[in-house]
Amino acid sequence: MTNPVVQKVNPMLTEERAKASFPVEELTYILDGGKFNTEKRREIEELVTKDPNFEHPPIQFMTREQQYSLAVKKALLVQQRLKELDMLDDPYASYFFRRIAMPREVSPIGLHWVMFVPTLMGQCSDEQRERWLQRALNYEIIGTYAQTEMGHGTFLRGIETTATYDPSSQQFVLHSPTTTSIKWWPGGLGKTCNYAVVVAQLHTQGRCHGVHMFLVQLRDESTHRSLPGVVCGDIGPKMGYHTIDNGFLQLNSVRIPRENMLMRNAEVQPDGTYIRRVSNEKLTYGTMVFVRSLIVSDAARGISEAATIAVRYACVRRQGEPSSPGAPEPRLLDYPVHQYRLLTCVANCYGLWFASEVLRDLYFTVQPDVLEGRTERLPETHALSAGLKAVGSNRGAACVEECRRCCGGFGFSEASGLPKIYNDINPACTYEGENTVMLLQTGRHLLKCVERARRGEQLAPSDAYIRSRPTPQPKLAGGPLTADLLLGWLRWRSLSMLLEVSGRFNSFIEQRQAWADAFQAVSRRLTRCAEAHCILYVGQAFLDSAKAAENPKICGVLTSLCRLFLLNEVVSGAGDVQLSRSDLARCQDAIDSLLTELRPNAVALVEAFDLPDRMLCSVIGRYDGQVYEAMLQWARQSPLNATDVHESYELYTRQFLAGRSLAKL
Numbered sequence: 254m255t256n257p258v259v260q261k262v263n264p265m266l267t268e269e270r271a272k273a274s275f276p277v278e279e280l281t282y283i284l285d286g287g288k289f290n291t292e293k294r295r296e297i298e299e300l301v302t303k304d305p306n307f308e309h310p311p312i313q314f315m316t317r318e319q320q321y322s323l324a325v326k327k328a329l330l331v332q333q334r335l336k337e338l339d340m341l342d343d344p345y346a347s348y349f350f351r352r353i354a355m356p357r358e359v360s361p362i363g364l365h366w367v368m369f370v371p372t373l374m375g376q377c378s379d380e381q382r383e384r385w386l387q388r389a390l391n392y393e394i395i396g397t398y399a400q401t402e403m404g405h406g407t408f409l410r411g412i413e414t415t416a417t418y419d420p421s422s423q424q425f426v427l428h429s430p431t432t433t434s435i436k437w438w439p440g441g442l443g444k445t446c447n448y449a450v451v452v453a454q455l456h457t458q459g460r461c462h463g464v465h466m467f468l469v470q471l472r473d474e475s476t477h478r479s480l481p482g483v484v485c486g487d488i489g490p491k492m493g494y495h496t497i498d499n500g501f502l503q504l505n506s507v508r509i510p511r512e513n514m515l516m517r518n519a520e521v522q523p524d525g526t527y528i529r530r531v532s533n534e535k536l537t538y539g540t541m542v543f544v545r546s547l548i549v550s551d552a553a554r555g556i557s558e559a560a561t562i563a564v565r566y567a568c569v570r571r572q573g574e575p576s577s578p579g580a581p582e583p584r585l586l587d588y589p590v591h592q593y594r595l596l597t598c599v600a601n602c603y604g605l606w607f608a609s610e611v612l613r614d615l616y617f618t619v620q621p622d623v624l625e626g627r628t629e630r631l632p633e634t635h636a637l638s639a640g641l642k643a644v645g646s647n648r649g650a651a652c653v654e655e656c657r658r659c660c661g662g663f664g665f666s667e668a669s670g671l672p673k674i675y676n677d678i679n680p681a682c683t684y685e686g687e688n689t690v691m692l693l694q695t696g697r698h699l700l701k702c703v704e705r706a707r708r709g710e711q712l713a714p715s716d717a718y719i720r721s722r723p724t725p726q727p728k729l730a731g732g733p734l735t736a737d738l739l740l741g742w743l744r745w746r747s748l749s750m751l752l753e754v755s756g757r758f759n760s761f762i763e764q765r766q767a768w769a770d771a772f773q774a775v776s777r778r779l780t781r782c783a784e785a786h787c788i789l790y791v792g793q794a795f796l797d798s799a800k801a802a803e804n805p806k807i808c809g810v811l812t813s814l815c816r817l818f819l820l821n822e823v824v825s826g827a828g829d830v831q832l833s834r835s836d837l838a839r840c841q842d843a844i845d846s847l848l849t850e851l852r853p854n855a856v857a858l859v860e861a862f863d864l865p866d867r868m869l870c871s872v873i874g875r876y877d878g879q880v881y882e883a884m885l886q887w888a889r890q891s892p893l894n895a896t897d898v899h900e901s902y903e904l905y906t907r908q909f910l911a912g913r914s915l916a917k918l
């Protein structure tokens with residue numbers, strides 16, 4: 254544990270910690286990807302915790318401007334520290350440094366490393382990489398990814414910004430022709446960045462060649478003033494994300510050199526001739542595939558934080574009728590329904606955690622081929638990253654919200670740290686492709702898989718279970734409800750749903766409906782198929798990771814947690830397909846016994862994530878479990894308490910009480 258040994262730990266938490274049936278530390282190593290990583294992470298956490306430069310009062314008491322300013326300072330300070338420590342080239346170390354220094358405070362330069370740098374890596378020619386990448390990696394320039402416009406987010410091909418090539422000056426003219434074409438949302442665009450990758454429609458020799466990317470300088474490198482023709486600013490306060498300046502950008506015939514078009518996949522020659530180097534034009538969307546895979550792991554991390562807070566709180570919070578006269582009131586964790594709410598969140602968290610690792614490995618296996626133009630596995634990677642991004646962020650937001658409600662009134666207070674986590678996870682349902690739209694992308698891919706299976710073609714590994722004929726429903730009654738059996742049922746469910754929808758789709762096609770119309774007609778059902786497919790992937794990743802654990806105790810507890818995940822999916826998916834009443838009843842009973850079995854490990858399962866207090870920023874989720882004193886201390890910091898009598902009393906209340914009109918004040 255990186256938490257300092259606290260003098261007085263709440264005995265109720267100590268008692269719960271002692272119940273663990275497995276070595277928590279070893280599970281931490283598994284989650285971190287090895288003991289080496291755990292040690293490195295802890296070293297970094299200690300460095301940041303000891304550094305007074307990162308100390309400040311809770312940001313929740315600050316204005317948005319103060320939050321933004323502090324976030325800029327901390328984000329840049331992190332970069333300086335990483336450089337001093339020679340850790341800039343270590344993605345694991347820099348990730349953890351940022352996370353602990355800015356817990357759930359989205360970084361104003363986040364887009365630089367999440368999207369700007371990866372886009373330069375994936376979309377630049379080798380020559381362009383040399384010119385810009387090093388400057389970007391050294392933070393000599395700070396960039397963002399400006400794609401979405403006021404009028405178009407989802408429908409990327411509808412983007413209106415134009416990049417028109419002028420052969421006489423060998424320049425592109427970047428222009429926002431309408432109000433709806435103004436870039437809207439890009440992170441850090443408002444005030445922080447001086448460069449952007451701008452997505453625009455490429456026009457040359459009188460023809461439009463669709464969306465391409467351009468490197469555009471927005472601000473002067475020394476004065477930071479916006480350049481002529483560039484109008485940009487902050488889009489104003491949002492539901493969350495207060496620390497980042499999501500921005501707008503209007504380009505008024507801004508000229509950039511020809512060489513600033515990102516030319517890995519296509520090129521405009523000096524005379525204006527357009528040449529496409531690769532056949533798959535979707536390679537321009539490569540950065541989004543990458544970021545979608547990151548979002549899955551970020552969602553899992555969000556649940557791990559919320560669940561740590563809510564489970565600890567459930568151990569120390571007493572509420573309700575004592576079981577016998579004179580006995581203490583029950584702890585929240587003693588209620589089976591509370592165990593169910595929390596443990597299913599924990600199970601989702603582990604499932605998504607392991608699935609995000611498998612997805613990341615898939616991305617890094619496929620990416621070198623894609624960069625060389627070999628795109629055979631791109632459709633599978635796109636379908637999985639899109640679908641899992643949607644399922645991950647949907648579940649992430651839902652589980653964090655459930656954990657928040659599990660904390661009662663305190664969950665509504667910023668003191669719990671839970672609103673901050675929720676507001677950080679929630680926008681992931683929208684950005685990087687709105688979730689329903691992403692599920693439809695996965696659904697489209699699945700429909701095509703059925704078609705290919707019918708033609709006898711081979712499918713990618715994660716699609717290989719898809720056939721063109723139904724298979725018999727696995728029997729849940731009779732033998733034990735093993736994880737393998739449940740996973741088999743979920744595989745069957747996914748296939749049955751898909752075949753039904755594909756049958757409908759085909760009947761529309763046979764009635765001579767256009768492909769797009771038939772697709773719309775089944776779209777509602779198809780999103781559910783996409784979810785079922787992704788859940789199967791999560792379940793498989795979960796079970797594989799549980800089985801891979803060498804320590805039999807860890808293997809045991811992870812398998813039980815995985816069974817809880819799978820059973821919960823079977824029960825909630827019972828309406829998608831026909832599940833008999835007796836099968837359903839067996840599953841419900843199995844869930845009840847799993848809750849009893851897992852309860853003693855509830856604290857251990859969340860503490861395996863090894864989240865220090867500094868990361869959680871939660872009065873009610875503290876390691877020492879001393880909730881109430883800390884809550885009072887927190888409230889004392891409210892600026893409203895700076896004086897005994899607030900100025901509004903003199904201004905308004907006193908007048909009101911004296912019967913004077915407030916209208917003219």
Ligand SMILES: CCCCCCCC/C=C\CCCCCCCC(=O)SCCNC(=O)CCNC(=O)[C@H](O)C(C)(C)COP(=O)(O)OP(=O)(O)OC[C@H]1O[C@@H](n2cnc3c(N)ncnc32)[C@H](O)[C@@H]1OP(=O)(O)O
Nearest residue numbers: 363364400406407408409535538547548551635684685686
């Ligand atoms: C702040 C930092 C904090 C850091 C925190 C740390 C970690 C946290 C992690 C992360 C935080 C990051 C914070 C990011 C902030 C947000 C950034 C943004 O939001 S940037 C904008 C994103 N915008 C979208 O995503 C648009 C969504 N729209 C689209 O992607 C497309 O328009 C789409 C897919 C909906 C439709 O595209 P069509 O109209 O061109 O394509 P169709 O006709 O449907 O399909 C054509 C073919 O293309 C394939 N396709 C589509 N997309 C593909 C892709 N990406 N790759 C490969 N193939 C693709 C399809 O499968 C289809 O294939 P077939 O024809 O069936 O074979």
Ligand SMILES: Cc1cc2nc3c(=O)[nH]c(=O)nc-3n(C[C@H](O)[C@H](O)[C@H](O)COP(=O)(O)OP(=O)(O)OC[C@H]3O[C@@H](n4cnc5c(N)ncnc54)[C@H](O)[C@@H]3O)c2cc1C
Nearest residue numbers: 398399400401405406407438439440680684685686687689
């Ligand atoms: C916090 C935040 C940060 C962001 N950062 C960036 C950034 O850095 N860079 C950037 O370029 N963009 C960024 N975005 C923009 C983001 O990518 C878009 O908001 C997102 O792609 C959705 O587009 P939209 O807002 O235009 O919604 P719309 O596309 O208008 O969608 C509205 C609703 O309609 C539904 N819908 C749309 N099309 C279809 C369809 N074909 N079928 C069925 N339903 C449909 C959607 O599901 C959605 O519910 C950010 C957004 C947020 C909230």
